[in-house]
Amino acid sequence: MRVTQLVLIVLMSGFALAACKSKPPTLPDASNAPAETGAETNRAGENDVTNRGLPADEQARQAAIQAGTIIYFDYDRAEIKPEFVPIVTAHAKYLNTNSANKIRLEGHSDERGSREYNIGLGERRAQAVRRALMLQGVTEAQITTVSYGEERPAVQGSDEAAYAKNRRVELVYGR
């Protein structure tokens, strides 16, 4: 993703989120994917109260995980949608607290199409998140990427609801 595109997305994100509300609710990516992000947030399970007293570094990590650890994508696309930019920002914030902090970006696709092409697509998505993190000050050495293509689906199923949950980049610590 180019710098201008990202800046534009960041600037427009407030506007775009407002615009989202008027979108028809049947759009799978508008309805399913953010819901899944919400579920991830709940699973992380820690709130501001328990975070108090933790080192600043750990607080930033918890905040990043609470912001979300999965970024979802449209079919055959690798652009980070505006609603996921805050996730990138939260993780960049944590990674910027210490250059020794490291993150692993795992790119995935849905099952449609050929497997090695989908490996390419997962890589492109992981690279989009990598570049977005680097634009926010994270260094190359802090990031590793891997593409699993369609080989490690989050959920089983051959409908758009399953596809939407499988087209993703997972932000992983300590794997």
Place this chain on the structure above:
Amino acid sequence: MMLKLVRSLALLAIAAFIAPVANAQLVIEITRGQENAVPIAIVPFGWESASAAPFDVAEVVAADLQRSGRFAPLDRKDMIDRPTAGDQIRFQDWRYLKSDFIVVGKLTPNGADRYTAQFELYNVLNGQRLIGQSVAATTASMRAMSHRIADIIFEQLTGIRGAFSTRIAFVSAEGVPPKQQYTLIVADADGENQQKIASSSEPIMSPAWSPDGQNLAYVSFESKASAIYVQTLKTGERSRVSARAGINGAPAWSPDGGTLALTLSRKDGDVDVYTLKLSSQTLTRMTFDPGIDTEPTWSADGTKLYFSSDRAGSPQIYEVDVDQPQRATRVTFDGNYNARPRLSPDGKQLAVVHQDSGNFRIAVVDLKSKGMQVLSGGRQDESPSFAPNGATLIYATQDRGRGVLATVSVDGRVQQKLAASTGDVREPVWSPFPVGK
């Protein structure tokens, strides 16, 4: 376990027979046969001893010929006579049973754990002997010998080299995502004799046979990142040939077996095709586009690579001269998705994954006329691979939510499915012909 062979063409009576064979995990279902399949009688082979015959040769031969879709073997229970040599055949009986051809034979012991199978093929209509041959086997190679007999009969009657003695490699995935166990398996072309080649809780994908059929290259994520391995089947000896940063994928052997084409994304994430000379580890970049360039396959003479690229927006097939990698030219123009090319053994066609009104299907593209023919009818068909005789393609498809394998004749007329007893199976690749035959 049992091997079940079911023919379910609506016009034909449903005939099932069950073979007492151990370790068969793939169930083969012929979903569409050829209407003018040639009727042939494969009479059970004679065995001149009080003890039970060590192997049912005729059963394997009949199953092979039936699976080809070109032959309709006579049901055993309809045989009124069991001749074991040509001079015992009463041809009028077999004409009455409407068999065009008949195979008779016998198995005789020939030393310790050695057997000889003598067999003859006759034209029932004119009584002419077309083949009279004998082949040897041990108990362990009895099945392989039966496939050879089927190959000889098939070639005599069709003019096409039989591919019953070949093997397939494929990947199975068991368990519910995201926790799955991935296994690379090699089996005989009829699904028998399954061997585990590699197994991991991390994905295994993209198996590729070396031209001599002795080695498999494949991608494994066992080290939490993709790497390409080459494994020798006989010894199990394995080496890691590429574990660079980013993608290590889509290995394809050059026709001389000395070089792998592969996909790398290196540090910058640009997905491109490279060649890797195995003896010197020399890496040469073949594509330079910022899009996704992947899934290389070699031309028969080793001078060109075909690959998938989305440089024009959606994936299409391109070709590039390995000596002039800068200049790639586009090969496919039908539709907005053509990927994962595989060359036919005669070098005239590419099998591809083609998007056809929202469904992913197997299609063949004629390289000269650029005409395309869609061969499969599934929703999510992928990974086409030609049999080494070019008569059949094997590919992966879905059946009631499960990954299964399917074959289709290159004219689209004969189709069958091979489903595992559990889990998903995918990414089938047909081996070359066995060396030295």
